[in-house]
Amino acid sequence: GEEYFDPDLDDGEGGVSSLLHFRANIRAAGLEGTVIPALSPSQVVARLPIVPPALVFIDGGHSMPAALADWQNWGARVMAGGLLAIHDVFPNPADGGRPPHEIYKLALHSGLFKEEKAVKSLRVLRRL
Structure with missing residues (x-):
């Protein structure tokens, strides 16, 4: 769980x-x-042929495999100029789950995104 x-x-x-x-x-x-x-597991929906989304909101699992799957399945699919929002990003591990913070760092280091806004534990990144 x-x-x-x-x-x-x-x-x-x-x-x-x-x-x-x-x-x-x-x-x-x-x-x-x-x-x-999309009301199915991330990996299932990611297999469907869809138009690149303007917004992807990742508020998924806090295990590393679940968070990585969300990033791997959806990060590169966001349309140019679109937004990737990741919830529960806590730089301090004592404040909450760590995997969302790790995929946030992956997104920034990928060169595909820049940070647009941070509000509490929500990070909003814009696709370059």
């Missing part, structure tokens, strides 16, 4: 689900006709 998650997201079956919160936020923002959620 995941070590770090908001207890309000407990799905009652031993898992974590933010889908209800996500859908409510998309609806409240008036983005239901723009945002297309």
Whole structure:
């Protein structure tokens, strides 16, 4: 299981689900006709032929294999000028899960992205 998650997201079956919160936020923002959620494991969706996304939000697993899979499957797919947002980036390991910070560093060192903005534990990178 995941070590770090908001207890309000407990799905009652031993898992974590933010889908209800996500859908409510998309609806409240008036983005239901723009945002297309992918409700499958990252590796499954990444195999589909899709138009390069303008925004990829990585708020996935906090294990190193899960975070690396998100980066490897999605980092290079962001369209030029698009955004890669990575949640739960904590430079200090005592503050939270480390793998999102590691893929954030990979993205910066890849030469594909530059940091656009940092807000609390969210890092937003722009594709060059």
